Amino acid sequence: MLEARLWQGRKRKVEEVHLWRERRSSRGELVQWDISDHNWLEGRGGERIYLIHMIDDATSELTARFVAPTPPRKTCGCLKTYLERHARPVAFYTDKASLFQTAPKVARDQKVQVGDERQPLPPTQIGRALAELGIVWQAAHSPQAKGRVERSFQTAQDRLVKGLRVAGAVSLEQANAYLETEFLPCWNQHLKVTPKNSTDTHRPLTEKHDLDASLSIVETRQVTNDYTLRFDSNLYQIARAEIRTGLRGCNVRIESRLEGSLRVRFQQHYLSVSQCLVQPQANRVAIVAPHKSLAPRPAPLAVKQAHRDFLAASAMPLWKAAQIDRTRTTDTLEE
Secondary structure (H helix, E strand, C coil), X not given: CCCCCCCCXXXXXXXXXXXXXXXXXXXXXXXXXXXXCCCXXXXXXXXXXXXXEEEEXXXXXXXXXXXXXXXXXXXXXXXXXXXXXHCECCEEEECCCCCCCCXXXXXXXXXXXXXXXXXXXXXXXXXXXXXXXXXXXXXXXXXXXXXXXXXXXXXXXXXXXXXXXXXXXXXXXXXXXXXXXXXXXXXXXXXXXXXXXXXXXXXXXXXXXXXXXXXXXXEEEECCCCCEEEECCEEEEECHXXXXXXXXXXXXXXXXXXXXXXXXXXXXXXXXXXXXXXXXXXXXXXXXXXXXXXXXCCCHHHHHHHHHHHHCCCCCCHHXXXXXXXXXCCCXXXX
16 A cells, blocks of 8 residues: 555654653642542431542652531641641642632633733632741642652552541541541551652741631621621621721621631731620611502593693693773772
8 A cells, every 4th residue: 555655654642741840849849639529428327528638749759638518718728737747848738629719700602821811810718828927829731740649649548548448437536536546547557668868848837927817717898987897698797996098998807717706817917806786677667758659540541631731731821811991090099
């Protein structure tokens, strides 16, 4: 076929491959972070739980925790545990899930093109917390790019599931107890490696970093003219002693802390607020205007007749009224 020129050979193109990447040299330089929704309890207890893995790229040191499927509050709790134990790493390496990145809103029949200029989207709660703590967030473009944390899940789905079965864990608390006392110490003892550089790049938390404030659920509300604000269907009153110049009509930062408390911050000051007792809806009398469709409409013939009566002449003509002599003859009235 080649001699008859019926087929012509072509050079094979080199396909794009994922090159092997060497480990980072120092502990805390890069931490891979991912979440797995595997059936960890194998149906025991009827509770669905997720497993969060934070594995150091240089040493394979693992920090993990089981959470309920209610992100991002539970995820912020796991992040707080890591920061209290190891301090702040240089960067976290995750996927492009909505937990870490705000997805752009695009029409169904429209595609996002490369280089398309759009307005920057607001960060997620996790993204905002990492930015306030000075931690870099890096996104992986494929599961193979964060293969270390993906392979750690494969190991956990084999060993951890069996360990939970033997321990008889049936709830989230029992699963976390086994994870902290049995699985993580065994992992960090036998699977942890020595980094090339002994320098620990974790940075300590300073006075500028308020861990409770950064890892809270943050929203913005506007202060009304009577120095009140609404949040989560409740009305809150700012204390009279906390009123400052420029507070009325401005936006304040509301922090819903992990322990359940609520803090309101204006600029760099925290304000004292108290919940107001709003009048119930049942006691309010609503004045409803009658609908136009409920009023009886006049008949068409009656409307026409009313127009004819209005336009009809009801007095003498103007020319005849002008001929009347209205001259007064005497200054006094005759009897």
